[in-house]
Structure formats: C-alpha cells, structure tokens
Amino acid sequence: MDTSKMIRDSISGRCIAVRGNDIDTDRIIPARFMKVVSFAGLGEYAFYDERYTGNGDKKKHPFNDEAFSSASILLVNKNFGCGSSREHAPQALYRAGIKAIVGESFAEIFEGNCSVMGIPVLTVSSDDIENLMSEVENNPEVKMKIDINVKQLFLNEKAYNFNIPDSSRLSLLNGTWDSTAALLNARNKIISKSKELPYLHAFE
Amino acid sequence: MGKNLFNKVWDMHKVGTLDSGLDQLFIGLHLIHEVTSPQAFAMIKERKLKVLFPERTFATVDHIVPTENQRRPFRDPLAEKMMEALEINTKEYGIPLYDLESKNQGIVHIIGPELGLTQPGMTIACGDSHTSTHGAFGSIAFGVGTSQIRDILATQTIAMSRPKVRLINIIGALPKGVYAKDIILKIIRDLGVKGGIGYAYEFGGIGVEHLSMEERMTICNMSIEGGARVGYMNPDDTTFKYMKGRPFSPKEKNYQKALDYWNSIKSDSDADYDDTYTLNVEDLEPMVTWGINPGQSVSIGENMPFLKDLDTDEQKTVSQAYRHMGFEEGSPIKGKKIDVAFIGSCTNGRISDLRIAAEIAKGRKVASEVRALVVPGSKLVAKQAEEEGLDKIFTEAGFQWRNAGCSMCLAMNPDKLKGKEISASSSNRNFIGRQGSPSGRTLLMSPAMVAAAAISGKIIDIRNLKEI
Numbered sequence: 001m002d003t004s005k006m007i008r009d010s011i012s013g014r015c016i017a018v019r020g021n022d023i024d025t026d027r028i029i030p031a032r033f034m035k036v037v038s039f040a041g042l043g044e045y046a047f048y049d050e051r052y053t054g055n056g057d058k059k060k061h062p063f064n065d066e067a068f069s070s071a072s073i074l075l076v077n078k079n080f081g082c083g084s085s086r087e088h089a090p091q092a093l094y095r096a097g098i099k100a101i102v103g104e105s106f107a108e109i110f111e112g113n114c115s116v117m118g119i120p121v122l123t124v125s126s127d128d129i130e131n132l133m134s135e136v137e138n139n140p141e142v143k144m145k146i147d148i149n150v151k152q153l154f155l156n157e158k159a160y161n162f163n164i165p166d167s168s169r170l171s172l173l174n175g176t177w178d179s180t181a182a183l184l185n186a187r188n189k190i191i192s193k194s195k196e197l198p199y200l201h202a203f204e
Numbered sequence: 205m206g207k208n209l210f211n212k213v214w215d216m217h218k219v220g221t222l223d224s225g226l227d228q229l230f231i232g233l234h235l236i237h238e239v240t241s242p243q244a245f246a247m248i249k250e251r252k253l254k255v256l257f258p259e260r261t262f263a264t265v266d267h268i269v270p271t272e273n274q275r276r277p278f279r280d281p282l283a284e285k286m287m288e289a290l291e292i293n294t295k296e297y298g299i300p301l302y303d304l305e306s307k308n309q310g311i312v313h314i315i316g317p318e319l320g321l322t323q324p325g326m327t328i329a330c331g332d333s334h335t336s337t338h339g340a341f342g343s344i345a346f347g348v349g350t351s352q353i354r355d356i357l358a359t360q361t362i363a364m365s366r367p368k369v370r371l372i373n374i375i376g377a378l379p380k381g382v383y384a385k386d387i388i389l390k391i392i393r394d395l396g397v398k399g400g401i402g403y404a405y406e407f408g409g410i411g412v413e414h415l416s417m418e419e420r421m422t423i424c425n426m427s428i429e430g431g432a433r434v435g436y437m438n439p440d441d442t443t444f445k446y447m448k449g450r451p452f453s454p455k456e457k458n459y460q461k462a463l464d465y466w467n468s469i470k471s472d473s474d475a476d477y478d479d480t481y482t483l484n485v486e487d488l489e490p491m492v493t494w495g496i497n498p499g500q501s502v503s504i505g506e507n508m509p510f511l512k513d514l515d516t517d518e519q520k521t522v523s524q525a526y527r528h529m530g531f532e533e534g535s536p537i538k539g540k541k542i543d544v545a546f547i548g549s550c551t552n553g554r555i556s557d558l559r560i561a562a563e564i565a566k567g568r569k570v571a572s573e574v575r576a577l578v579v580p581g582s583k584l585v586a587k588q589a590e591e592e593g594l595d596k597i598f599t600e601a602g603f604q605w606r607n608a609g610c611s612m613c614l615a616m617n618p619d620k621l622k623g624k625e626i627s628a629s630s631s632n633r634n635f636i637g638r639q640g641s642p643s644g645r646t647l648l649m650s651p652a653m654v655a656a657a658a659i660s661g662k663i664i665d666i667r668n669l670k671e672i
C-alpha cells in the first residue's frame with residue numbers, strides 16, 4: 001500500500017457546529033437507515049431525525065443550512081458519538097463531507113472508528129470550543145486550518161492548541177491510519193501467538 | 205503488587221507494539237452479525253485478502269430478523285439483502301452461521317455464552333457495543349467498528365490502546381424486587397455516561413459472588429452505557445458450573461487443564477487498579493430512566509431532578525430530555541402511563557428474565573391500552589420457556605409471544621414504537637429514536653418492572669405488586 005497518499009498532516013476547510021453534549025450514534029444516524037450492505041450513500045441520512053420532521057419537512061439544523069453546506073470540519077461538545085459501535089456513524093459524517101472533528105470529548109469506540117478511517121478527532125478546551133463555535137456561526141465563510149504535526153488549529157488568525165492521542169497523530173502523519181497492512185506485517189508472530197493460547201487448541 | 209485479570213489477559217494476547225504505539229492484540233473469538241459485517245467483507249474482497257482464522261469467527265442473525273413472520277424472502281427487501289450478504293460471505297469464507305434454520309440462532313451476546321463459545325481468559329470482539337456482555341465470564345470483550353472487523357477477519361488481531369482498569373466493588377445483598385439491572389443503572393447514574401471512558405470496569409466484591417451468570421451478564425452488558433468499552437468479572441464456580449456440558453466448552457478429558465487456565469487469569473488478591481468505586485446495594489431500589497441517556501434515572505420513589513439543582517452543563521442535556529419526554533421537572537416517575545411494554549434484548553432476554561416476568565404476569569391481564577411484547581433472546585431461550593409453559597402464561601395475560609431477535613431494542617426490524625408512544629423497556633438504550641419512532645419515548649427498567657407496568661398500564665413499584 002502506498003502510504004504517502006494516505007498522509008493527512010494538515011486539513012483545512014469551512015466549519016459547521018452541532019451543539020449539545022452526549023450526541024449519540026442513533027442521533028448521528030438513526031438505525032433504520034443502516035439496513036445497507038455498503039456505506040456509500042449514508043451521507044444524506046446524517047442527523048436525519050434532527051433535520052426532518054416525521055412528514056419530511058426540514059427543521060432548523062446546521063446540516064440543513066445552506067451557509068454551511070460546504071463545511072468539512074465538524075465542531076461538537078462533550079461525549080460526542082456515544083452509544084453504538086457501528087461505523088455507520090462516522091461513515092455517514094464522512095460521506096456528508098466531514099474530514100475532521102473538533103470537540104470537547106468523544107466516546108471511545110467512535111473515536112477509534114474515526115481514527116482507522118483517517119478522520120482526525122481533536123479535543124480542545126470548553127472555552128475554546130465555545131469560541132470556535134460562535135466564530136463559525138457568526139461567519140460561516142471562515143476557514144480553519146488544522147496542523148496535526150504541531151497540534152494546533154488556526155481560525156481567524158488565532159491559534160488554538162488541541163489534543164489528539166499520540167497513536168492517531170502518528171498514524172495520520174505517517175499515512176498508516178489504515179491498520180490492516182501494519183497488522184498483517186506481523187503474520188508470523190500472529191501464528192505463533194495462536195499456538196501459545198491454550199483455548200485455541202481445546203486445551204489439548 | 206499483583207495483577208488484575210484485565211492486564212493478565214491483555215498481556216497474554218499481545219502480539220507486539222505497532223509503530224503508532226498501539227498494541228496489536230490477538231482476538232480469540234470473533235462474533236459477527238448481519239448489520240456490521242457486510243462492509244468489512246467487501247473491504248476484504250476489494251483488497252484480495254483472506255480470512256486468516258475462519259474457525260475463530262461465528263455468525264448469527266439478530267438485528268433485522270422479523271420476530272413475527274420469518275418467512276423468506278423477508279417482507280423488507282433491505283433486510284433480505286443483508287441476510288443474503290451474510291449467507292454469501294460466511295459460505296465463501298467457511299464461517300459457521302447460525303441462521304433462522306438453526307436451533308441455535310439468537311442475539312449474538314446470548315448465543316455466545318449459551319453455546320459455550322464464550323470462555324474465561326479469552327479476548328472477544330464483535331461489531332456491536334454490547335459485546336461487553338461476555339466479560340461476565342472473565343474474558344476481555346469489546347465492541348469494534350467495521351474497519352476493525354475487517355482487521356480481525358484479515359489478521360485475527362486489532363490495534364488498540366490499553367485502557368485503565370477501575371474496580372467497582374459491589375457489596376451488600378440485593379433486596380427483594382431489586383435486580384441486576386437496577387445495579388447497573390445505579391452505577392451508570394453515579395459514575396455518569398462518560399465516567400467509564402478510557403476504563404475497563406472490573407465488577408467485584410461480595411455482591412457479585414452471589415449473582416447468577418445471567419445477572420452478571422446483565423451488568424457487564426451495560427458497561428458501555430457508562431462509557432466503559434469493557435466490563436468483566438472474575439470467573440468462579442458459578443461460571444464453571446454454567447459452562448459445563450455446553451457444545452463448545454472444553455471436553456471432560458481436558459477439563460482440568462482448562463480449569464487451571466481459568467483460575468490462573470483471575471485477578472490476584474493484591475491486584476493493582478487505577479481507580480476503585482464501591483456501591484452498597486443493600487438499600488438499592490428499583491431504578492427507572494426518565495430521560496434520553498441511560499444515566500438519567502431515578503429510583504422508583506424519587507422525583508425527577510429540578511434543573512436549578514444541576515450544573516449548567518448538565519442543564520442543557522436535561523432540559524432537552526424533558527422536552528423530548530414531555531415530563532415536568534421534579535415530578536415522580538411512579539404513575540407515568542405507558543403505551544408499550546417490551547421484555548427482551550441482550551440485556552434482559554434470557555430465561556431467568558422471562559421466568560421473573562412470567563411470575564408477575566401469571567393470572568393477571570395486560571392493561572387494555574398497552575401493547576406488550578415478550579421476545580426471547582434466542583431460540584434456545586424460547587424453547588426452554590415453552591417447555592416451562594411460560595409462553596402460555598404470557599399469552600393468557602395478553603402479552604405477544606415472539607420469535608428470537610433484537611426486536612424493539614432498536615429499529616431495524618418491524619417491531620417499532622409509533623409516534624410519541626412511551627415504552628417500558630427491559631433493553632439498554634433510551635436514546636432519542638432508538639425504538640424506531642423519532643418522537644418515541646423509552647423508560648428503561650428491570651424485566652419485573654416492565655411486566656408490572658404492562659399490567660397496571662403505568663409505572664409502579666414492583667415491591668407493591670399486591671396492589672395490582
């Protein structure tokens with residue numbers, strides 16, 4: 001695999017803020033839209049029940065707002081992505097054009113799913129996210145630049161520090177976020193591990 | 205300082221450390237179902253990879269199966285397509301599939317233990333967050349996303365960072381009318397839905413020793429609702445007794461060796477933990493959720509919180525919850541009317557749950573305005589219940605008796621809430637829209653409390669059952 005193509009050391013784009021703590025995976029994509037055998041096409045269902053009434057009428061939601069339609073960086077609050085392990089949630093966001101997520105904190109499985117998809121998930125302080133969200137809401141045109149290497153993001157000439165797990169940062173910088181190849185490198189070790197584990201041989 | 209079970213099992217399954225700094229962990233048992241696996245198989249095919257250990261992956265269907273009319277092709281063409289994809293993929297790669305024809309079909313977290321696939325000292329992964337259930341046997345079990353399913357299929361390993369371990373010490377004896385479900389709802393309320401992020405939960409203490417395997421599974425099942433991806437208990441005689449004679453349990457002649465292994469992975473008595481939390485369950489009361497996450501619960505005698513008593517951060521989530529639920533702050537949960545009662549799911553769809561519910565249903569009638577469903581967690585649970593005549597008790601009381609599946613735990617099959625219906629549910633998630641209607645409302649509680657609510661048409665205290 002050519003890892004140079006997968007290096008994601010910087011991301012820039014417009015932002016979109018979805019406010020609220022504990023936004024769970026069922027709200028990111030309702031389960032009834034997950035009856036699919038491929039992830040393609042999930043983008044249009046992102047936040048579906050928050051965007052449409054039962055009759056299909058549009059509700060007020062940033063994802064329905066034309067001003068944010070070209071946004072690629074999602075801003076969120078605390079514990080975003082809690083609930084299910086289904087990768088449908090980050091896939092729906094990704095296919096709705098989201099390339100990076102900045103928030104106060106994230107649910108663990110969601111964060112892990114994003115990182116193996118090469119979507120940077122960055123945490124900033126509560127004050128900073130409030131600041132970033134209001135800037136973006138007041139002026140949807142502003143562009144954010146994220147520099148994974150120095151762990152800083154820039155908006156309106158101002159720099160903000162962010163956190164990212166070291167492992168995710170390294171894999172984005174090296175282009176190795178797609179884990180299969182790295183894991184398969186250890187094939188021999190995997191086979192010998194399987195011989196060591198007593199239950200794999202019915203304790204013979 | 206001794207070592208805890210989590211770190212022993214982790215170290216034993218660690219293949220190495222990757223360049224990213226993550227550990228490469230061998231997965232001893234991989235369980236798959238129709239919702240999260242098709243995309244993973246597609247990625248395998250696209251990259252022309254093989255399944256490295258097809259004999260360590262087992263498949264079943266649960267999420268999309270209709271629990272009433274199971275004739276193929278399913279009425280829902282999308283469900284049929286997912287079913288077909290699983291059939292094709294498992295056949296192509298030589299993976300055993302417990303489909304609707306099999307007597308062993310059921311919710312993935314129920315059939316693993318039933319078949320003896322789930323064993324102490326294993327690492328277990330499944331593309332489903334309630335995989336933590338299997339931790340009740342002393343295994344490290346966790347939910348994974350589709351890319352990780354791909355990794356497990358291709359390499360039988362995943363890349364993961366080692367979490368910290370919190371000991372949750374459960375002491376005291378459970379009072380009558382209070383169940384394992386109440387324990388875990390209380391823990392989630394106390395520690396919060398984010399409290400377990402970055403942790404594995406070891407549930408220990410004298411309070412756990414007295415619990416049956418089924419009760420232990422209920423507790424581990426909902427670890428993830430408290431943010432902890434892994435929840436487990438040390439194996440003991442109760443565990444070993446449960447496992448005896450199951451199809452995949454170790455055979456008699458190797459039993460001693462298995463036992464030695466299982467005993468060796470237990471947490472040492474002087475084991476080290478990153479954090480400890482103690483819960484005395486002696487005065488615990490039946491718990492009911494009133495909001496839109498499993499941490500928003502009260503005990504049956506308590507009123508829902510006033511916004512002014514909460515910090516500003518919590519106020520936002522709580523006022524959203526009140527808006528969705530249509531409840532008034534400070535009001536009691538007791539007496540709230542319900543429209544639907546659901547007994548089932550991987551949290552509370554086992555035989556002991558059905559027995560408790562049947563005891564309450566026996567000789568009583570479901571309130572006329574309530575739609576009540578009993579959905580066994582697996583075909584084996586259904587068979588056992590039918591042998592004991594529980595199905596008759598339920599149907600005579602006016603409950604619908606269904607086939608095994610996830611049913612109304614989530615909205616991927618025909619069982620759904622309609623409009624703003626309120627359900628009393630023995631499942632694990634009360635998220636907005638979870639039970640199939642965007643405006644539907646879910647109150648989580650023990651199966652006993654659900655059965656009592658079905659009969660009285662409103663939330664009552666199961667300990668005052670004589671009143672109904």
Ligand code: SF4
Nearest residue numbers: 334549550610613614
């Ligand atoms: S019963 Fe509910 S929580 Fe359990 S596996 Fe099925 S859908 Fe998931």
